[in-house]
Amino acid sequence: MxxxxxxxxxxxxxxxxxxxxxEGGKPPPARAPLEDEAPLATPNRAKPLDDACAEPxxxxxxxxxxxxxxxxxIPGLVVHGTGHMVVGDSxxxxxxxxxxxxxxxxxxxxxxxxxxxGASRRIVGPAAALSVVGxxxxxxxxxxxxxxxxxxxxxxxxxPRALPILQTAIGYRYVYNPxxxxxxxxxxxxxxxxxxxxxxxxxWFAADDANSRVRLHGAYxxxxxxxxxxxxxxxxxxxxxxxxITRHAFTSDRFATTTGExxxxxxxxxxxxxxxxxxDRSPKCPSAGPRKPVRTPSAVxxxxxxxxxxxxxxxxxxxxxPGSPRGEISVIYDHRxxxxxxxxxxxxxxxxxxxxxxxxxxxxxxxxxxxxxxxCRRLGLRRRIVDSVSPWGPAMKTKPKPKPFRRHPxxxxxxxxxxxxxxxxxxLGAPWVACLDVAEERAHRDETIGKGAFGGTTLEVVDxxxxxxxxxxxxxxxxxxxxxxxxxxxxxxxxxxxxILTVENAFPDAPFWKQERSLVPWSRxxxxxxxxxxxxxxxxxxxxxxxxxxxxxxxNPSPRxxxxxxxxxxxxxxxxxxxxxx
Amino acid sequence: MQDIYARMNADPSISFVVxxxxxxxxxxxEQLDRFRSELRSLQVPFFPTLGNHELGTEDGAAYQRRxxxxxxxxxxxxxxxxFLDSASATIDPVVLGWLDRWLAEGQNHTHAVLMHIPPIxxxxxxxxxxxxxxxxxKLLARLAEGGRRHHPLRAHPFLLCVFECRHSxxxxxxxxxxxxxxxxIGRHYLTVDVDPMRGIAxxxxxxxxxx
Numbered sequence: 016m017x018x019x020x021x022x023x024x025x026x027x028x029x030x031x032x033x034x035x036x037x038e039g040g041k042p043p044p045a046r047a048p049l050e051d052e053a054p055l056a057t058p059n060r061a062k063p064l065d066d067a068c069a070e071p072x073x074x075x076x077x078x079x080x081x082x083x084x085x086x087x088x089i090p091g092l093v094v095h096g097t098g099h100m101v102v103g104d105s106x107x108x109x110x111x112x113x114x115x116x117x118x119x120x121x122x123x124x125x126x127x128x129x130x131x132x133g134a135s136r137r138i139v140g141p142a143a144a145l146s147v148v149g150x151x152x153x154x155x156x157x158x159x160x161x162x163x164x165x166x167x168x169x170x171x172x173x174x175p176r177a178l179p180i181l182q183t184a185i186g187y188r189y190v191y192n193p194x195x196x197x198x199x200x201x202x203x204x205x206x207x208x209x210x211x212x213x214x215x216x217x218x219w220f221a222a223d224d225a226n227s228r229v230r231l232h233g234a235y236x237x238x239x240x241x242x243x244x245x246x247x248x249x250x251x252x253x254x255x256x257x258x259x260i261t262r263h264a265f266t267s268d269r270f271a272t273t274t275g276e277x278x279x280x281x282x283x284x285x286x287x288x289x290x291x292x293x294x295d296r297s298p299k300c301p302s303a304g305p306r307k308p309v310r311t312p313s314a315v316x317x318x319x320x321x322x323x324x325x326x327x328x329x330x331x332x333x334x335x336x337p338g339s340p341r342g343e344i345s346v347i348y349d350h351r352x353x354x355x356x357x358x359x360x361x362x363x364x365x366x367x368x369x370x371x372x373x374x375x376x377x378x379x380x381x382x383x384x385x386x387x388x389x390x391c392r393r394l395g396l397r398r399r400i401v402d403s404v405s406p407w408g409p410a411m412k413t414k415p416k417p418k419p420f421r422r423h424p425x426x427x428x429x430x431x432x433x434x435x436x437x438x439x440x441x442x443l444g445a446p447w448v449a450c451l452d453v454a455e456e457r458a459h460r461d462e463t464i465g466k467g468a469f470g471g472t473t474l475e476v477v478d479x480x481x482x483x484x485x486x487x488x489x490x491x492x493x494x495x496x497x498x499x500x501x502x503x504x505x506x507x508x509x510x511x512x513x514x515i516l517t518v519e520n521a522f523p524d525a526p527f528w529k530q531e532r533s534l535v536p537w538s539r540x541x542x543x544x545x546x547x548x549x550x551x552x553x554x555x556x557x558x559x560x561x562x563x564x565x566x567x568x569x570x571n572p573s574p575r576x577x578x579x580x581x582x583x584x585x586x587x588x589x590x591x592x593x594x595x596x597x
Numbered sequence: 598m599q600d601i602y603a604r605m606n607a608d609p610s611i612s613f614v615v616x617x618x619x620x621x622x623x624x625x626x627e628q629l630d631r632f633r634s635e636l637r638s639l640q641v642p643f644f645p646t647l648g649n650h651e652l653g654t655e656d657g658a659a660y661q662r663r664x665x666x667x668x669x670x671x672x673x674x675x676x677x678x679x680f681l682d683s684a685s686a687t688i689d690p691v692v693l694g695w696l697d698r699w700l701a702e703g704q705n706h707t708h709a710v711l712m713h714i715p716p717i718x719x720x721x722x723x724x725x726x727x728x729x730x731x732x733x734x735k736l737l738a739r740l741a742e743g744g745r746r747h748h749p750l751r752a753h754p755f756l757l758c759v760f761e762c763r764h765s766x767x768x769x770x771x772x773x774x775x776x777x778x779x780x781x782i783g784r785h786y787l788t789v790d791v792d793p794m795r796g797i798a799x800x801x802x803x804x805x806x807x808x
Contacts, residue, residue, distance in 0.1 A: 065713070137779050144722075195735070267737050323722070355731075357731065363649075363653060364650060454683075454692070461666045480644050492756075520642050520644075
């Protein structure tokens with residue numbers, strides 16, 4: 016079983032800053048997620064950071080944090096929120112536990128009826144949607160617990176609160192699907208926003224095959240970050256009405272598909288910050304309480320007129336580790352089955368129904384490409400374009416290079432960096448291991464089934480269901496639902512013994528051809544001759560048992576070993592060919 | 598199964614039986630042997646391919662040792678019958694190569710194609726179909742290209758309906774692992790009258806148990 020990479024992507028994004036940066040000379044807004052990303056909930060901030068409260072609270076002690084991390088996994092995998100409870104944040108822990116209960120409840124409400132009803136067409140739609148949502152919430156509550164413990168106070172990053180007007184991307188993607196010939200794609204995307212409207216065309220062109228996918232995606236944003244200058248939104252939560260039309264041409268395979276979509280997509284945090292806690296210094300510190308910068312996924316079922324259940328949820332975070340580029344990481348479950356990566360293929364019973372997992376990581380290099388500066392509507396990578404996502408400074412902060420980890424004990428930094436790497440390395444790596452050739456071994460077995468050899472004679476099932484099934488030591492080959500025996504009586508008379516082919520599960524009029532000559536059935540629906548080998552009783556297969564007797568093929572003296580004998584069932588369903596090896 | 602076999606044996610118009618899989622619930626050796634043992638009372642040939650419930654043991658190897666190939670074809674009565682292994686919600690590329698050859702060789706025959714998991718599920722929210730819609734479209738496009746009528750038959754979502762898809766008529770029959778409820782159809786089997794010239798002439802339902 017080969018396990019292979021489903022797809023890998025590398026893209027460079029170019030962003031045009033929003034009007035806020037252009038008109039006010041303020042730093043550029045943070046980058047918005049590309050459309051392909053699942054909507055991600057963002058950390059909640061009741062209000063922008065107050066300067067007086069910019070200092071994060073002291074980090075947890077290392078031992079407490081390490082113990083919380085371990086318990087967030089074991090037994091946190093079963094009892095979500097354990098990590099937070101261990102480090103003393105019982106309120107958050109209980110919320111996560113409640114969220115787990117909600118997830119399990121939805122999962123049971125959806126999945127149990129599916130099982131009991133045999134996936135009845137009358138209930139499967141809403142039941143499947145509930146199952147997906149429940150599974151997503153269950154996964155989220157676990158990951159949120161781990162993240163809340165592993166991440167430093169303030170998290171690894173913060174969401175964008177304003178969006179660029181224009182983003183473009185061009186890149187390369189590798190797609191492996193053994194059923195199709197295409198592998199290498201050039202991808203182009205443009206993402207343009209004006210006010211609440213968004214238009215996002217994209218195109219994929221295969222470099223090694225006649226395959227192309229063109230997609231036009233549009234959206235209207237009811238709430239959430241926009242590119243215009245406006246008061247900062249509370250967080251990155253949004254609600255979009257989306258529509259898309261996709262034309263995918265498989266020219267080399269001589270077909271094409273057109274898909275329309277209508278979707279409601281949104282993100283929200285699964286918890287709001289609790290009442291401001293100002294445990295330390297200043298009464299002016301209403302928002303300096305513990306923040307849980309967990310980006311929570313949404314699970315929005317997106318029914319379309321294509322009669323497919325589309326739902327996706329994700330868990331991700333903004334990241335910024337010392338010495339590494341800034342960006343985003345997310346792990347996504349996508350229930351759709353019509354993309355390059357489609358349904359999950361697994362060995363065993365469960366292929367087909369579930370969607371796929373994928374991971375997405377974006378990085379922003381600080382080195383500018385093209386001109387940067389105060390001009391607006393200019394393509395180019397801005398220096399420190401993601402400064403505004405830093406949680407350790409006021410939003411839209413431009414000047415300093417925040418070094419958040421240096422503020423913590425070095426040992427804690429290393430531990431958290433290691434935990435971060437392990438956690439998201441696992442999350443990112445898991446979806447890349449996909450079983451794509453799940454039926455390959457069975458197909459290869461089909462090639463060997465129906466072939467066998469005995470005493471220098473080979474027998475091959477040419478067509479049909481028959482396969483070599485058993486061999487008799489003193490005279491036999493057996494094929495599939497047929498068995499092949501040497502007549503012992505002939506052997507005792509010291510002349511070339513005859514072969515007797517016993518065919519089970521055959522049509523009553525099934526002829527057997529040997530060397531272009533039809534053989535008359537030697538026995539049909541009766542017991543074997545006294546001198547013959549003992550076989551199964553005909554009465555057990557009264558209408559489907561066939562017996563044929565013919566002379567054993569002579570050994571071919573040809574050095575090349577050409578088959579001197581062939582015998583074949585021409586019809587109806589069982590055919591075999593015998594040949595004798597020199 | 599004996600009540601079903603008895604009904605089949607009593608019908609002289611049935612010349613053979615085909616199955617699109619899910620002969621057992623888990624595909625264990627005991628279940629496969631029991632199925633084969635019970636099959637001995639059937640007085641007409643029985644040609645199956647495997648379903649996803651036969652993959653529970655050795656990924657179908659136990660099934661193949663007992664019943665033979667998962668992918669094969671034969672011609673009977675002027676009609677070609679092709680069995681494909683779609684138990685993993687996909688068709689292996691090797692098998693697609695065989696299918697091309699079989700389609701070419703059977704150009705002069707009406708063609709019945711049997712597989713367990715269908716390329717598409719008419720109830721899309723269930724998606725009891727291929728894992729990839731693109732792979733499904735590729736298979737259906739190939740079947741539609743032959744110029745002759747192709748009749749894919751499958752059984753996975755345990756329902757019964759007939760609909761047109763890419764010029765191929767898809768017949769969906771009942772399955773055996775977890776029967777679908779609330780569909781008004783209990784245990785049953787389909788009778789299909791085939792005409793080499795006209796293809797599938799008529800399809801009937803023989804109900805064994807009510808829903």
